[in-house]
Amino acid sequence: MGQTDSKPAEDGAAPAQEAAPVQAEGLARLQAITGAKAVETKIKPRGPKAAATDVEFIKNSLGNLLLFGRLDIRAQLKIAEHMWERSVTAGEILIQEGEVGLAASELYVVKTGKFEVLERRKGVNMRVNVKESGDVFGEVSLLYNCPRTATVAATTDAVVWVLERDVFRKYVQEAAEGEVGQIELFLNSVPLLSQLSREAKLRLVDAFVEEYIGAGTVIIREGDPGDKFYIVKSGEALVTQGGKEVNRLFKADFFGERALLSNEPRGATVSAVQDTVCLTLDRDTFVEILGPYDKIMQEVKSDTAAQTRMALLKPRGSAAAAARPRSDIRIRVRGPGGNTRLVVASGHLDEVQELAKGGTKLGASGNGAEVEGLLLVEAALLGEGAFSRVSEVTEVTTNRTFALKRMNKTAALQCPEHVYCEQHISKNTANAFCIRQYASFKDPHHLYFLFDLMQGGDLMDVLVAEAKIIKFPVPQQGGMRQGCLAPKVKMWQGMEEGMAKFYVASIVLALEYLHDSGIVYRDLKPENVLIDGQGFAKLGDFGFAKQIDAGGRTYTFCGTPGYVAPENVLGRGYNHSVDWWTLGVLMYVLLTARQPFSSPKTHDPMEVMRRIVDERWPVKYPPYMSPAGKDLIMRLLERKPAKRIGMLQGRAADIKNHKWFADFDWAALAARRMEPPRRPQESDMSKRKAELEDSHRADPEVPPMTAEEARECEATFKDF
Template sequence: MGGCAFKSSSNNAKTIQAIVVNHNVLTSEEEKKIEGEILRQRQSKVKQKGALLEVRKGSIPATDAPTAQIKEVNKSSKDIELIEKSFEKHFIFTTLTHDQKKIVINSMKLYSLASNQVVFKQNQPGNNFFILGSGMLEVLVNDIRINTITEGQGFGELALMHDTPRTATVRTLTPSTLWGLDRKTFKKTIEDLNAMNYEENKAFIESVSVFTILKPAQIEALVGSLITFNYTPGQAIVKEGDIGDLLFIIKDGVVSCTRKNVELKKFVKGEYFGEQALIYNSPRTATCVAVTHVKCLCIDRENLNTALGSQLQAIIYKNSQFIVIEKSEILSKLSQIQAENLLNSMEVRKCQAGDVIIPNGTAKDSLIVMVLKGKVTANSEVYEKFSCIGAENIIENNNDILYDCDFITEGETDVAIITKNDFEKSIGGKYQTVTDNNEAFRVLKHVQLLRGLSNDNLNALLLVLKIEKYSDGDMIVEQNSEGDAFYIVKSGKVEVSIDSHVVRTITKHDYFGERSVIFHQKRTATVIAKGDVECWVLFQVDFNRVIDQALRTQLMKRIELQDDNLTLEDLVCVKILGKGMFGNVFLTVHKTKKIFYALKTVDRRKIYAYELQESLILERKVLMQLDHIFIMKLVKTLKDHKRIYFVLEYVRGMDLFDVIRKMQLVSEDDSRFYISCLIVILKHLHDRDIIYRDLKPENIVVDEEGYLKLIDFGTAKIVNKRTYTIVGTPHYMAPEVILRKGYTVAVDYWSLGVLLYELLFERVPFADEEDDPMVIYEIVLTARLKYPKLQKPMNEVKSVIDQLLNKNPSLRMGAGFEKLKLHPWFAFINWEKLLTKELKAPYLPKVKKLDPDLVLQYNGDKSLDGFMSKEEKDNLPAPSGKITGKWDEDF
């Protein structure tokens, strides 16, 4: 579908392959009938596997077993055995721990039904998983019996994942009893247990002294890399003299630690051992044996380095140095990159007690010393851990002042040292100039007009900024004069007046006149200095010299989209672009500006019927944070008494799903281009704590220039910690989403890996031929990643895919996007040229250019509301709850 495609959040038509039974119960003739129907459905619906399965708050409530008597009863040992055996046949339960199974079984209720009663109906939303305790059931597809269910068989487990329609009807043939588990109970039980387990493991990691210096993201990576081992009484965990690479944290039980058969101590819950072997690869200095049943959390050196990106000791030093920088009033003004360069340039020294690190008579501005461990004394002065010595002297150039005493270490002490010359080289110049530029850079970064520029572009503009000084009363710009410069207030304040009336005061780091660097416009106001004022000034001539015409044109297109004054009355409907279960998208054109927009509409009746208020608020909140050349832009949200509206950038092009098929063969170079675009997009999202959660070819448009544009943010979410909702498309869904273990942005890396595999090999890596979500889930969780036989080696790209499709999300993420971009497979990608669209795109979609004048001539007199009403259905369910009026106040 051309343009801005709106994807339905409803599940597409499902295969009749029944998930409510074990397939080996069917006769071969019945299997052939079903397989034939599956094949016909696949042939008629190529995009079947693109169906989005999503839990939506307030969807139509399921009514399973409406005539049943439901009781909470104590289960006999025979009942528990029957349930446990049934669990063994359903992957959704086989991944649970013993304790989790116990709690789930305890929460199951007993359903009693007479004969000829419906358990659930085909095409109705499901809510329960059932195990037949006694009696017999029949399974019907399109009113034709295809199977029977006997005692001990479980069915309907997909309902525990999400509320997609049942694929069959199940009815009692005899009076029957069933053990039932509803989705809400299962979801809460598993989420609560996983959350508790995660927090407990996190607390254990944070209790290990060697890890206390790690940052939250590094702690998260370690928690995800923990492995659980169980030991029986008397079993040796480690042996003296062995080379070890495991750290052990005791979660339960008691461990005896001995050396030469002499007990040194006993370790109990919360204590740990093996950290020296983990860090230094040294032999074990003692033997540790389980005294009781012991459960240990373990992490090995390889996983540690994969999760954290380098040697643990180096990370500890680096984190300590970052803490010093954050605590220092001087060094905290450095940018992230400058701080990184500084740390990489510093020499770390391990000192013994009494070592002199700064001799008496040393020039005060000659070096900077950071105390990373231990302490340093100078006469009566004591410099504790995380102190910084000499930073103030370097920036004040105290080269003629000498230290009058030795700086001496007390005990084992680690310090990081850098000379003045190396300091200035690492940060890119004199401290004052560099930090002044940092201030200007931060302002430029937030100027709406310049948001489309890369960091390299902004740094180039910094080089041409001029500093201008003004005295009290000086006129900086005059109303109605020709604008040729953009101003940022470096210090002081200025008054802005229109027609001699003061309208506002601008102070430090505010700016004015930004549109003059792109547009030839007269000044709309007069600006006068109030007191002494310093401004950074960017002249139009310098802007044009640094930013080429192609990029200026790109910026102008983005600026044209910004229209805070736009109203529904300004728009004329052209055609429908897409229809979904909850909303529609129309192509519209502005009556006077003649700019095309995509208008997403959601009928208020549907909002109230399906309780979509929160999801719409979230979608707006997400889109408001995004402004990127590769992401569909939200122009404005609007509302009236009938609908909520999202006015969106209209993207001319084809979705990536169709482009892949048009290209027939997507080369490795083509794949690298598309994946690089997506890496840039995901970094923009993840930097803002936004998880996309449904990355797939159908949600990516290849625009008229051949570059990617991410669309449809209906499933995106702002997440500061972890979330548990099952959302996404099964073939692209990460294992931790399926298992409800709690997840973060790493799920988008998994989807990226699936997409890269699909681009290269024309199929998804897991369950490509499957449509049944439960089968897909099981294969994603259990199957090993395999590659087709290749005519030529593809080792580099395979290592990228291996990383992205690692079932451990912590190892999947490695050290983040920057580390991923440094992978050899991306060596030939110029990331700055990618952002400025200077790289040649693999495919240019053929799109028809619309003439806005002709469109307005043909449609200009048609009612916007009338056009939309024709596409909306009236057969809506009644609102499920009380309608409140304030939820939409920001639209």
């Protein structure tokens, strides 16, 4: 689907000239992104480490960056200390537009010299910027493997300091883990909180707010009602009762913990002796996240309290995995011009035997015995991903149709852990609102998954069909033209709220199931919500899904630009909270056919990231959106994950009970007895099928693979 080059109007307004809904800003199909596989043997720096006298200059140069400026001073210094110098001669190209991989994994700070920044526009290299001492370029490379968007060339002899992505992410993660560990230790020392489970303590960690208190300031006053708990992070505080000094508080000391139970009067006055930093938690937030204290203690003491968790991913190379029998799967693949060829793959027998009991005789094995297996015949392409394609196939014994996902092995080498997580999680997922995997297998060049066939396309197809330009009265500020007299303005509208409610509710049920199983999905977007033949929605594509232990976090940057949560962008660790954020983005897109962080329009991914993490940047809502719908989106797009709806005490139930879902029959949806608001139509898929066929006509039958890549693929996917 295309994307217009015209700048979208503010507050939901449409371009002055009407266009097809497919051209709406928010309707472009977006590719997911992720951090590449870590390089085990790092290339040695091609220059000396930054001198100690340069570290402060480097730190100040990096200070305004989104990803660097929010780190504590120790992490900033450690990162600056691990940068190294590189000399660049006049005329040398330091960055080439379009580069990927290792060439696009470094950020640069100019020490001396000058650089010009060139962008190719209509076949001409245009100078768009100049970089001099102290300037920085390449920030997005610290997040993920993104093609370089411009060429940077030296106009004089120059020297730069180089920061590698792996180094940056390592020290960001270390800093985040250290901070979480420190706060957890603080909480363990508070008798009132020491009995909480580790999971509960870690949920509180994200809820604390740093407060900077100037020297001489009264923090709490004796006799005042209390509603906030404090932990001293740095500095010194004085405790007095009746005007008499009774104590001094330093790092890791705490006070005011009784405020988490009630608003009883403060028993003492606490004042900052010097500039002091405290971690604070108010009672309302405590109750929102964990519930009333007495209820928490009942749950802690309960012998029956337990949570069902899926088995962790079985270690690759284990004896159990190696001993599992395998069976042949043959696939008749359609090639260019309608030609077909037979591909022989190998999969685990216990995964495929139920599909065709009795088996299909596929010929003699090496020992002369008849081999049983599956024969799949490819019919048509259904979709594609970053390094995969999905086609419709038929199993010849039962004449049953499936969706076959095929991944290029060499491309999958970038992130093999994602592949193994998808194999494990989608195989063990059994829920009416999640796609089901029936088998996984491989041949020398590809990896395969056999899934439910979703004949209705995806939620993006539905949105494209429903999106339209409307005329809506917009009152003029300070003017007399209000109500029905207000001028009507053209603006984009997505699907009707009743229809969106059906799909959002289906996703809530899917995420609730996954989260209860300890799984974070991490790539929710319309393209990954699939529609079956009846019109029901299922969550599909578990390529970024991951199992997380109770209270645990993960640090890999992954997701789709515009949808990623603030805690994912900042690289400081996240959990299931990111899925509720992306649900808020998806709900906004469904209702408006636009992205919430896309206006004013920008092609700079870092600008979108800045808007996502900046609490001062407001999301703009079109006037036709209902107050309840706006309220739910705002609560899902809460930038502090601990306060985000879905992460509070009620978890998913808080979303189900939100006023936007008033009178919604959750039981009927869960039982699939609710009538879907839209039945799939052949037109939803036919055009895209044709486009996919055209785009893949020139694909080679067998993807190119070097001998070295073949060896690495064999070793990496040995247990697939």
